[in-house]
Amino acid sequence: MNKPAMPNSFRTGPDEQGMFGIFGGRFVAETLMPLILDLEEQWNKAKNDPEFKAELQNLSTHYAGRPSKLYFAEGLTKHLGGAKVYFKREDLNHTGSHKINNCLGQILLAKRMGKKRIIAETGAGQHGVASATVAARFGYPCVVYMGATDVARQSPNVFRMKLLGAEVRPVTAGHGTLKDAMNEALRDWVTNVEDTYYLIGTAAGPHPYPELVRDFQSVIGTEARAQILEQEGRLPDVIIAAVGGGSNAIGLFHPFLDDKDVRIIGIEAGGCGLDGVEHCASMNAGKPGVLHGNRTYLLQNADGQILDGHSISAGLDYPGVGPEHSWLRDSGRVQYEPILDDEALEAFQLTTRVEGIIPALESAHAIAHAMKIVPKMDKDQIVIVNLSGRGDKDVHTVANMLGMEI
């Protein structure tokens, strides 16, 4: 039989050109190339430097509050009546999401590189807040690009960023969402190459960003793996995370990729359904293309023009995905499923009521999938869901969806 050869390990990518199979790469303007090569060099030095690792470890513990807990969600487990559900509590981190893991790592890189100014893009505002936070902590001026639509629907986070001293620049191009914010951040970077560090928030963009963001986020999976072994004496049967750009997901997944008996599921934003254009399920409904420095699955038309997509969740409202996810999809190691806006909203409400935890709408997508599969599983099976962030920022959106005024 000529089955495609499975790699010995799923954890060795990317290659020297920054490729995961055909995905990834360095599709950027020449102006940015020397910066990206410099970043790669500095990153390779930093990741093997005990001093860098010690400083990051110290900040993770005392500033961000790591390790985050692995919590047995007893209420949800009882309600669903199947496998045991655990939440990896990234919502308990400082700033309220997994984004701080990456921002602490990258701000230390920026410091090593002698940069003077931080720029970032944000969708839900979680990465913007985390960027503004580390910029405040380390004394950098910070500009956050945010789509105008997102500025409107994530106003609490916009105010937090401003309090933290960041300048939030609304982007009106396109639908005014994450894609447009990323275009504008790249335009800033190409203009201010000398002194500016671009703090990308997800495991996407030109090499080495997908790799370094993944490595900073892999603390999630490394901890979860050790915690479940300690608490249950074995590995989980299923792990689930929501995928926008995919940084919380790759952070949870990566340490489990070579555990062949662990089923790994990434959840895309199904929006109003995959039949129309109102969704962000690039791996279920898109095809490979090149945008924002990498080749990956993208929502696009027959002419290669990028579509805007839609999700109730600003953090998932992106027509692409990190390149490693595209590779994991094609290799079959990870399964990617869509969850609709309505299903996420239901999971948001259920989790709030039976667990007393208000999850971010992004994380609610992952919980919604657990709600589908857990009842069909045995009671001695284990599912870990990445609770990537807290949902305080989403209360206005949810109230709106439920037809309530606050």
Added chain:
Amino acid sequence: MTTRIDRRMAKLKAEGRPALVTYFMAGDPDYDTALAIMKALPGAGSDIIELGMPFSDPMADGPAIQAAGLRALKGGQTLAKTLKMASEFRAGDDETPIVLMGYYNPIYIYGVDRFLADAKASGIDGLIVVDLPPEMDEELCIPALKAGVNFIRLATPTTDDKRLPKVLENTSGFVYYVSMTGITGSALADTAKVSAAVTRIKGHTALPVCVGFGVKTAEQARVIGASADGVVVGTAIVNAIANVLGPKGEKTADPAEAVATLVSGLAQGVRSARLAAAE
């Protein structure tokens, strides 16, 4: 093998003047108007035509060219139509070189081999693809060179002497020097610095060096043209088109005429460049 670009550059060198390279967006504001603009360019003094391929997410472009791309896409422009436009132009002009400029994704989706075959058949002479640095040469640059289409590389202020040979390695036609770190349509950089950069690049290559990003007036074209082999003007032309469009996209004057007037002025600037330099 010489291309139309090689022949045009050699001819201008013999005449002792730099080339005027004009950029505008294919399909802006609609197919027929854009074709009329294109046909008017050589007569107005354009030596090389850069034909923009609209893309939904033009990361290296300023507001003017972003808007032009959106107008074109809204008007139904596609890569296939851009190639058709080039071939219609080519039917009446077999001399003026056409360089397609844009981003990789529409080409990738069209299919590289199919694209190169169709581009060649449409009379395309060169390609400038912003998001394909030399590290990604296998994607399109090498196939284009094999197909006999020039691949014109951008060199920038961040391309230092160490990196320059890598950037120039598979470049042909001419080298496009980006005058500043920034997006299209920004203010022109210090012209003395630009001249120094052109001299630096010429130390590494025998190819002509054209300078773009920020050149908007005849006077700027004259100053830049004193040292460069060519001057690229884009945003100013795109603005000339936008200026004769009303709030709903209706034409308040003839865009082709507006562009021709601007380009004639720029051509005078370019033509006086070396005279001024010699004085």
